[in-house]
Amino acid sequence: MNVIDITGLCKQFTGKRMTKVDALKGIDLKIAQGEIFGFLGPNGAGKSTTIKCLMGLIRPTAGTAAIMGEQIGSVASRAKIGFLPENPAFYDYLTAEEYLRFVGKTFKMPEALLTRRADETLKQLELWDARKRPMRGYSKGMVQRVGLAQTMIHDPDLYILDEPMSGLDPIGRALVKDIILDLKKRGKSVFFSTHITDDVEKVCDRVGVIVKGQLEALDSVENIVRQGIEGYMVQTRLSRGNHEALGGFAVARTNETFIEYFVPVAGFNEFMALAGQHSVEVTLVETKRKDLESFFLEIVGKGK
Amino acid sequence: MTTIIGITLKGIFRDRVFQGIMVTACAFVLIPGLATLSMRQVTELSLTLTLSLISFIMLMLSVFLGGTSLWKDIERRYTFSVLGLPLSRQGYLLGRFGGTALFLLLVAVVLGIAAGAVVAFTASVHPPDRPIVWGTVALCILFDVLKYILLIAVAFLISTVSTSFFLPVFGTIATFLAGGVTQQVYEYIHSPASKNLSPIMKQLATGLYYLLPNFSAFDLKVNAIYGLPVPANGLFLTVAYFVVYVGLLLSFSAAIFSRREMR
Ligand SMILES: Nc1ncnc2c1ncn2[C@@H]1O[C@H](COP(=O)(O)OP(=O)(O)OP(=O)(O)O)[C@@H](O)[C@H]1O
Ligand SMILES: [Mg+2]
Numbered sequence: 091m092n093v094i095d096i097t098g099l100c101k102q103f104t105g106k107r108m109t110k111v112d113a114l115k116g117i118d119l120k121i122a123q124g125e126i127f128g129f130l131g132p133n134g135a136g137k138s139t140t141i142k143c144l145m146g147l148i149r150p151t152a153g154t155a156a157i158m159g160e161q162i163g164s165v166a167s168r169a170k171i172g173f174l175p176e177n178p179a180f181y182d183y184l185t186a187e188e189y190l191r192f193v194g195k196t197f198k199m200p201e202a203l204l205t206r207r208a209d210e211t212l213k214q215l216e217l218w219d220a221r222k223r224p225m226r227g228y229s230k231g232m233v234q235r236v237g238l239a240q241t242m243i244h245d246p247d248l249y250i251l252d253e254p255m256s257g258l259d260p261i262g263r264a265l266v267k268d269i270i271l272d273l274k275k276r277g278k279s280v281f282f283s284t285h286i287t288d289d290v291e292k293v294c295d296r297v298g299v300i301v302k303g304q305l306e307a308l309d310s311v312e313n314i315v316r317q318g319i320e321g322y323m324v325q326t327r328l329s330r331g332n333h334e335a336l337g338g339f340a341v342a343r344t345n346e347t348f349i350e351y352f353v354p355v356a357g358f359n360e361f362m363a364l365a366g367q368h369s370v371e372v373t374l375v376e377t378k379r380k381d382l383e384s385f386f387l388e389i390v391g392k393g394k
Numbered sequence: 395m396t397t398i399i400g401i402t403l404k405g406i407f408r409d410r411v412f413q414g415i416m417v418t419a420c421a422f423v424l425i426p427g428l429a430t431l432s433m434r435q436v437t438e439l440s441l442t443l444t445l446s447l448i449s450f451i452m453l454m455l456s457v458f459l460g461g462t463s464l465w466k467d468i469e470r471r472y473t474f475s476v477l478g479l480p481l482s483r484q485g486y487l488l489g490r491f492g493g494t495a496l497f498l499l500l501v502a503v504v505l506g507i508a509a510g511a512v513v514a515f516t517a518s519v520h521p522p523d524r525p526i527v528w529g530t531v532a533l534c535i536l537f538d539v540l541k542y543i544l545l546i547a548v549a550f551l552i553s554t555v556s557t558s559f560f561l562p563v564f565g566t567i568a569t570f571l572a573g574g575v576t577q578q579v580y581e582y583i584h585s586p587a588s589k590n591l592s593p594i595m596k597q598l599a600t601g602l603y604y605l606l607p608n609f610s611a612f613d614l615k616v617n618a619i620y621g622l623p624v625p626a627n628g629l630f631l632t633v634a635y636f637v638v639y640v641g642l643l644l645s646f647s648a649a650i651f652s653r654r655e656m657r
Binding site for chain 2: 175
């Protein structure tokens with residue numbers, strides 16, 4: 091079963107003086123159980139708008155969506171998920187501990203479990219020392235951590251996170267990546283938006299790129315990375331063999347000991363055969379690939 | 395919904411609203427002194443002053459707590475996090491309303507007890523002409539509470555359509571002022587004195603009379619101050635009016651709020 095099922099989702103905002111913004115122009119997207127999905131897109135692409143529609147905060151102009159089979163907007167559709175809004179804000183007169191208890195109660199957690207889970211998540215997100223202070227005095231990153239903690243307290247099956255890494259220090263980001271990888275191991279599904287391709291490459295199974303309200307790409311990270319292979323960097327020893335035989339290949343770099351050739355994917359077998367025939371010693375082969383970042387930039391660039 | 399009521403009460407207490415009221419209520423101590431200056435009907439005057447002070451504090455509370463509750467949640471972006479939880483919008487709104495109303499009741503009880511002590515003290519020094527009927531005084535405060543709870547419901551209804559705090563706060567004040575005179579206006583236009591008013595004006599005023607809340611029925615101050623009996627069927631009608639009016643206001647608010655876009 092799909093945990094998220096979006097069909098033809100459109101959203102038009104009507105601003106002041108009847109100006110209209112088409113924030114979403116027909117999004118179709120299905121997220122399977124156990125999948126870690128990265129929702130990439132430049133600023134203003136419609137990531138948060140999609141997520142707000144899913145959470146029933148705004149109503150789509152057209153199209154439908156369901157979360158675990160429940161129509162969006164219903165209380166039932168929010169009953170089994172952990173949601174982190176973009177730049178979250180929580181009742182700032184409460185302490186982190188009180189807020190987590192409040193969230194747990196809305197998910198109808200039994201008292202003993204709630205106490206145990208509140209302690210666990212506070213420790214996991216390094217909020218333990220601050221847990222008895224009102225959130226009014228928290229730093230941006232600490233509030234973000236509370237946001238993550240409140241998605242995890244009831245151990246939901248699906249996480250919907252709008253920029254989970256935003257505002258976190260490198261240690262915090264690494265922690266979030268570890269948390270997501272751990273969730274994956276436990277068969278949970280995660281749908282998160284970001285503009286940082288590196289995060290996606292490290293943790294996601296699949297990625298969707300949204301540009302100006304349209305889903306421009308949708309593929310597994312593995313596929314993208316594989317398709318991204320442009321060729322190989324082959325390092326050879328300068329002192330051995332006849333390098334003139336390899337004149338057909340571009341030389342990328344040379345120094346006193348090595349010559350490095352750039353070999354396109356199609357020419358690899360020929361190169362290796364020639365090198366063998368002319369006793370050229372190959373010391374290193376490295377794959378040259380476009381990373382997700384350039385893939386992302388290419389797609390965004392195409393949209394312009 | 396009960397969790398939201400709890401959170402609401404916690405918020406009001408942590409914002410030191412209660413402490414603020416307690417400081418204001420220190421004015422009670424001055425009342426016997428002030429009343430003595432009048433030389434006559436000292437106890438009646440202290441009763442009038444304490445009841446008015448309680449009424450004023452409750453007016454401030456219903457205007458500012460009622461008028462800013464939803465606005466604050468939207469403005470500070472709490473709605474994104476809270477409405478993403480498995481809570482219904484209606485439950486949320488009713489919880490917010492319930493918490494505010496409960497706080498008002500609590501304040502009235504505490505202030506009522508303090509007022510009772512002050513008036514009892516004055517009465518022991520300056521015995522009143524007629525004995526104080528404490529039951530009527532309590533009833534007067536209770537109906538004042540109902541009146542302001544109704545006003546909170548008005549403030550919530552305005553908040554559900556407004557994007558600023560300006561409209562709810564001033565709209566509520568305006569409703570309060572208008573609600574205090576609708577009965578008089580109604581009686582005036584149905585009296586011979588209003589012969590030369592245009593019929594359109596009359597119809598408009600009658601329409602407003604039925605639309606706006608009528609607060610005069612909730613006012614039992616005179617009965618409390620002079621120990622006059624209160625007719626039971628009048629009270630019953632007022633309570634029924636309160637239930638129906640607040641029920642309607644909250645249903646409209648809930649319907650509007652659950653359709654509202656949180657963007
Ligand atoms: N309340 C609103 N009123 C009018 N237009 C809006 C509103 N909210 C968003 N938009 C528009 O919708 C589009 C998508 O916005 P959205 O917030 O979904 O972007 P995003 O992908 O989350 O961007 P970011 O990476 O900056 O968070 C933008 O063009 C934005 O201007
Ligand atoms: Mg966003």
